[in-house]
Each structure stands twice: as structure tokens, then as C-alpha cells.
Amino acid sequence: MMSGKEYLESLRAMKPSVYIYGKRDPEYYSHPAIAPAVNAVRETYEVAADPALDPELHVLAVAESDLTGGKINRFNKIIQSKEDLAMRMKLQRAMMRRTGGCFGGRCVAGAVINALWSVTFDVDAEKGTPYHARFRAFMKMVQEKDLTVAGNITDAKGDRSLPPHQQPDPDLFVRIEEIRPDGIVVNGAKLQQSGAPIAHERLIVPTTALGPKDEAYAVAFAVPGDAPGVIHVNDTACANAKFSMMDAEDIGNAEFGMHQSAHIIFDHVFIPNERVFLCGEWKASRDLVHRFSDLQRLASASCRCGHIDLCMGAAMAMADYNGVAGKAHIQEKLVDMSVDAETLYGMVAGSAYLSSPTPSGMYLPETLTVNAAKLYMNDAILKTGQRLAEIGGGILITRPTGRDLAVPKIGELLKKYHQGRAGTDTMDRIKMARLAESLSGLSGPTTILSVIAAGxxxxxxxxxxxxxxxxxxxxxxxxxxxxxxxx
Ligand SMILES: Cc1cc2nc3c(=O)[nH]c(=O)nc-3n(C[C@H](O)[C@H](O)[C@H](O)COP(=O)(O)OP(=O)(O)OC[C@H]3O[C@@H](n4cnc5c(N)ncnc54)[C@H](O)[C@@H]3O)c2cc1C
Structure with missing residues (x-):
């Protein structure tokens, strides 16, 4: 299995086309707009490669492969039992508790890999096509080389009320432009793709259930990040701009705390046959969308449990620094956060327990339970940010910068006025406030201001x-x- 260092070296060896802030950047992996996501993916390699780093997480991160017979990173595993689903759920939570930021969308890849594994099996059984054997060979290679895959689903979509074939521009959903004896040529784009430039492989599937006239859009394939015609343009949420603009010390969780994503444009890209896993089988798209959606909901809901864990930890620390840890309303909010995390985890665990095998043997979480979990998560995550801001106070968005703290005399005065309970360290309070701001997801002053200001x-x-x-x-x-x- 690859070490974190080897993962970084493997990125350096690739030459994908990546644009950041209007410029193609050959060293995209070290650009501040991408580097924290690279660090988080590196961490998924580190915990798997080094048992001493985090023994509990190591056990979750490493799995036995049915394809290679060897040890593999669990993010690349085919889910073949309820236990596999439960392990995936535990891995997501523990990994998020470690990084506090998205680890390159490895969860999306897991969902797409497993959905495609099962759907290619079904299509071959019905039509005698060679897709499953091809996909099996691809996954064996991915597992053996311990590669990172990005799961690419979301198309540009244009007018959302129209199916792909009715769009005025035919490229608004990724499509087969030409079928050749040795492969296909595809055109289109996948937007807002987590971890796209920093994965070795991209795995592309349709984003919606298709009809008979959408045959050209029923395409699934794998392509390496540096294949000719594959272009990445980094997405830029304002919250991520801080990584390019601010000193690392002023950013809570500068090492990992960014959700990085990018647009991928497929500019007439040739895909050889051995990497084509669906080519016109529009009926398969319904099962594909259903399966990856449910698998992805299991992963992201589990991940957010780890996020709530961290928010709880940051809230407890801030309450301690502020001298209010024992107050009834603080305790009540911490308990509410814990109740949300465990309710969510319980719902995900329920969906894993009630899971059932698809014909390929791949296990699918129970649909209603896992969708209920995802809906519960949407509210829980907003309430968590609000509770963290309530407990932490206005310092989350008003603390001084490291440069201000370094000014002679002024820095000492700032520390004096930012001290909390006697016996706690002022700099710890400031550092934790930075992290809490980042975790709260409420970085815009309006939200935290609304919660905290005016009391x-x-x-x-x-x-x-x-x-x-x-x-x-x-x-x-x-x-x-x-x-x-x-x-
Ligand atoms: C940070 C981030 C990371 C992401 N990572 C990935 C990734 O790794 N891989 C990936 O494939 N995708 C990824 N996505 C994409 C994500 O899955 C989409 O954002 C999501 O599916 C919604 O699509 P959209 O953003 O185009 O919203 P829209 O489709 O524009 O939806 C906007 C609103 O319109 C409504 N709407 C849309 N179509 C219809 C319709 N036909 N009828 C009625 N209402 C409709 C929706 O319900 C919604 O309320 C990511 C997104 C974000 C924000």
C-alpha cells in the first residue's frame, strides 16, 4: 500500500491540466487553494500505511480485498456484507474526527465504485456485455496500485426541467460523441467534483435516470487525470479563499480544513474500450443513480457524525476557556449535540443492518432509513454550527490575527484582553476559536453575528x-x- 509520501510523489508524477484563479498550474497540488485537500487525502494513506499513527483508525482504514487477495485501502473496497457497510460508516466518522475536513471525496468514489460494480454485473447478466469483467480488471488495478479515484456524477444539466436529449446544447450532460472500434470519444463536463484534480483516476457515471432517447448519455468510464482533453478548473467558494489570502496560523485547521472541488471538462476525450463500463444501456441508469445515491448518503451522514464530534470537542474547550463549562445551558447544548450525533449514527447503522445484497453480492443500505439519515443530517449540521457559535462566543469571528499578536506591546495588550478563565492559556483560547469558526461553517459574519451579537x-x-x-x-x-x- 502507498504511504502518504508516495501519494504526494505520485501526484507530482502526473501532469493533469488544472486551472486555479485563471492560470494553469503544473504544481497545483501545492497551491494553497488545493493543498489542504491533498493533505487530507495523504492522511487517508498515512493511517492505512502506519498502524502506529492511529491504531483504532488503522483497523478501519485497511481491508482485505476479494480481488487481489491482499490488503487494500477500505475506500477502494467492494462492499460485500453488512459488516463492510458498518466498517465504512465507522471509517468515515473516525477519519473526519481526525481531519476535520473532507478527505478528497473518497466517499463519493466508494459510492460510484460499488454502484457500478453491481450495475455492470446486472447489465452483463441481461445482455451478455463485457462491462463487469472490464470493471473488475480496472478495480483490481486500482486496488493493487492503491490509487485514489474521484467519483464524477454531477453534469452541467442546463435547464433542469429538460432531459439530456432535449437540452439546446447537446453537451450539457456527458455524452458519447463517437463510437470507434477501439473505444469511444466523450464530450461534456462534470461540475463541482470533490477531490477531482488530486485523484489518480476519474470514474464517470450518469447523473440522472435516462430514457430511450438519452442513449448517448448512458455512459460510464474511467479516465486518468492527465489523459489528453481532460481539463480541471478549481472551484472557488469564498470560504476557501482564506487559504490563499490569510496566514496559516489565522485559519482554523489550515492543514486539512477545506472542501476542495473542481469542474472537469471532457474536451473530446478518447476512452479505450477496456475503460468503458456502460455504452448506451440507458435502462441501467436508474439503478445506478439509486445505488450510488444511497451509498453516498450513508458515507456523508457517517462523516458528519465525526464533524459533530469535533464541534462538540471545540465547544467544550471554548466553554472551559470562557469559565462557563459547568453552566446548565452549556451542558444542555453539548448534550443536544451528542444526541444529534448518536441519533444520526444510529440511523446510518440501521440502514446498514437492514441492508440487502444486489445480485452481484454488493450490499446496499436500506433506502428509507439512509435517506432519513441524510435529511436528519441536513438539520443537525446547521444546529451544530449554531450551538458551537453560541457556546464559543463572538471571538469565533473577531479574534486578532497572528500578525497583530506579534506587534510589540499591542500583542501583549491583545493577549491580556483575550484571556479567559485563570489557569487556561490565552493562545489556546485564540487557536480554538479559529478552529471553532472553521468547524461551525458559519464563517460569514452575518450568521455568527446574528447568533451572538445583541447577546x-x-x-x-x-x-x-x-x-x-x-x-x-x-x-x-x-x-x-x-x-x-x-x-
Ligand atoms: C462542495 C460540493 C462538492 C460536491 N462533490 C461532488 C462530487 O464529488 N461528485 C459529484 O458528482 N457531485 C458533487 N457535487 C454535486 C452535488 O451532488 C450537486 O450539487 C447536487 O446533486 C445538486 O446539483 P446542482 O448543484 O446542480 O443543483 P441544481 O440541480 O441546480 O438544484 C437546485 C434546485 O433545483 C431543484 N431542481 C433541480 N432539478 C429539478 C427538477 N427537474 N425538478 C424539480 N426541481 C429541480 C433542486 O431540487 C434544487 O432545489 C458536489 C457539490 C458540492 C456543493
Whole structure:
């Protein structure tokens, strides 16, 4: 298996076309707009290669392969039992607890790999096509070389109300442009692809269930990142701009804390036959979309449990520095965070327990349970950020920069005015505030300002404790119940 260092070397050896802020960058992997994601993927290699780094995580990160007979990274494993699903779930949570940031969308790849594994099996059984054997050979190579795969699903889609063949521009969904004896030529784009430039291979599948007139869009294939005609343009969320603009010390989790994604443009790209896994089988797209969606929902919901774990940890630390760790409303919020993490985890575990095998032997989580988990996650993650901001306070978005802290006299004064409870370290408080801001996902001042400024929510609740006419209401209830009021 590859070490983290070898993963970095393998990226340097590839020569993909990657544009960042308007320029093609041959050293894209070290650009600040991408490097934290590279670090997080590197970490998935490190924990698998080195048992001493994190023994608990190592056990989750390494799996036995049915294809190679050897040890492989679990992100590349075909899920062949309920236990495999449970291990995937545990790996996602523990890995996120370690990095606090997306590890290059390796979860998406796992979902696409497994969905394609099972669907190519079904298509071959019905039509006698060679797709499953080809995909098996591809996955054996991926496992043996311990490669990273990016799962590429989301098309440009144009007018969302129209199917691919009715779009005014035929390339708004990736399509087969030409079929040749030795392969196909594809054209189109996949947008917002997690970890796209930093994976060795891209695995492309349709984004939606297709109809008979969409045959040209029913295409699945693998292509290396540096194949001719494959172009990456890095996505730029404002929140990620801080990695290019700010000093690392001012960014919470500068090493890993970025979700990196990119657009991939396929500019008339030739794909040899051995890398083509669907070519016109439009009926298969429905199962494919259903299967990767459910597998992806299991992975991302598990991942967010690890994220809530970290938010809880940061909230506890901030409460301690602020001297309010024991206060009832803080404890209540921490418990609420834990309840959300375990409820979510329980739902994912339920979907794994209720999973069933597809004809290929690949296990699929139970659909309703895993979709309920994903919906629960959407709300839980927003509430978590809000609770973290409530507990941490305004310092999450107002702390001084490292450069300010380094100015003689001013720096000392800033530290004096940022101290918390006696016995805690002021710089620890500032560092944790940076991380908490990053984890909260509420980096724009408006959200944290709304939660905290004009007083944290506990102070508004206090008004209700003081001013609500509880006595009047109790008397009203006692009168109706026929109870003599003793108050
Ligand atoms: C940070 C990030 C990372 C991502 N990583 C990956 C990745 O690794 N791989 C990958 O393949 N994708 C990835 N995605 C893409 C993600 O799966 C899509 O964002 C998602 O599927 C929604 O597509 P969209 O953004 O085009 O939204 P839209 O399709 O534009 O949806 C916007 C709204 O329109 C509604 N809508 C759309 N079509 C219809 C319709 N026909 N009828 C009714 N309502 C409709 C939707 O419900 C939604 O409310 C990523 C996205 C983000 C933001």
C-alpha cells in the first residue's frame, strides 16, 4: 500500500491540466487553494500505511480485498456484507474526527465504485456485455496500485426541467460523441467534483435516470487525470479563499480544513474500450443513480457524525476557556449535540443492518432509513454550527490575527484582553476559536453575528424565565384541575 509520501510523489508524477484563479498550474497540488485537500487525502494513506499513527483508525482504514487477495485501502473496497457497510460508516466518522475536513471525496468514489460494480454485473447478466469483467480488471488495478479515484456524477444539466436529449446544447450532460472500434470519444463536463484534480483516476457515471432517447448519455468510464482533453478548473467558494489570502496560523485547521472541488471538462476525450463500463444501456441508469445515491448518503451522514464530534470537542474547550463549562445551558447544548450525533449514527447503522445484497453480492443500505439519515443530517449540521457559535462566543469571528499578536506591546495588550478563565492559556483560547469558526461553517459574519451579537440566545431565554407569567398560568391550570393553589 502507498504511504502518504508516495501519494504526494505520485501526484507530482502526473501532469493533469488544472486551472486555479485563471492560470494553469503544473504544481497545483501545492497551491494553497488545493493543498489542504491533498493533505487530507495523504492522511487517508498515512493511517492505512502506519498502524502506529492511529491504531483504532488503522483497523478501519485497511481491508482485505476479494480481488487481489491482499490488503487494500477500505475506500477502494467492494462492499460485500453488512459488516463492510458498518466498517465504512465507522471509517468515515473516525477519519473526519481526525481531519476535520473532507478527505478528497473518497466517499463519493466508494459510492460510484460499488454502484457500478453491481450495475455492470446486472447489465452483463441481461445482455451478455463485457462491462463487469472490464470493471473488475480496472478495480483490481486500482486496488493493487492503491490509487485514489474521484467519483464524477454531477453534469452541467442546463435547464433542469429538460432531459439530456432535449437540452439546446447537446453537451450539457456527458455524452458519447463517437463510437470507434477501439473505444469511444466523450464530450461534456462534470461540475463541482470533490477531490477531482488530486485523484489518480476519474470514474464517470450518469447523473440522472435516462430514457430511450438519452442513449448517448448512458455512459460510464474511467479516465486518468492527465489523459489528453481532460481539463480541471478549481472551484472557488469564498470560504476557501482564506487559504490563499490569510496566514496559516489565522485559519482554523489550515492543514486539512477545506472542501476542495473542481469542474472537469471532457474536451473530446478518447476512452479505450477496456475503460468503458456502460455504452448506451440507458435502462441501467436508474439503478445506478439509486445505488450510488444511497451509498453516498450513508458515507456523508457517517462523516458528519465525526464533524459533530469535533464541534462538540471545540465547544467544550471554548466553554472551559470562557469559565462557563459547568453552566446548565452549556451542558444542555453539548448534550443536544451528542444526541444529534448518536441519533444520526444510529440511523446510518440501521440502514446498514437492514441492508440487502444486489445480485452481484454488493450490499446496499436500506433506502428509507439512509435517506432519513441524510435529511436528519441536513438539520443537525446547521444546529451544530449554531450551538458551537453560541457556546464559543463572538471571538469565533473577531479574534486578532497572528500578525497583530506579534506587534510589540499591542500583542501583549491583545493577549491580556483575550484571556479567559485563570489557569487556561490565552493562545489556546485564540487557536480554538479559529478552529471553532472553521468547524461551525458559519464563517460569514452575518450568521455568527446574528447568533451572538445583541447577546447570546441564553440571555434572551433568561428574559422569558424572569418575565413570563408562570404563576398566572399555573393558577389557571390549577383552577381547571380543581386543585387548591398553594403558591
Ligand atoms: C462542495 C460540493 C462538492 C460536491 N462533490 C461532488 C462530487 O464529488 N461528485 C459529484 O458528482 N457531485 C458533487 N457535487 C454535486 C452535488 O451532488 C450537486 O450539487 C447536487 O446533486 C445538486 O446539483 P446542482 O448543484 O446542480 O443543483 P441544481 O440541480 O441546480 O438544484 C437546485 C434546485 O433545483 C431543484 N431542481 C433541480 N432539478 C429539478 C427538477 N427537474 N425538478 C424539480 N426541481 C429541480 C433542486 O431540487 C434544487 O432545489 C458536489 C457539490 C458540492 C456543493
Amino acid at each position: 447570546p440566545p441564553a440571555t434572551q431565554r433568561l428574559n422569558f424565565r424572569l418575565l413570563s407569567d408562570f404563576g398566572r398560568n399555573r393558577k389557571a391550570a390549577e383552577r381547571l384541575a380543581g386543585v387548591v393553589s398553594r403558591k
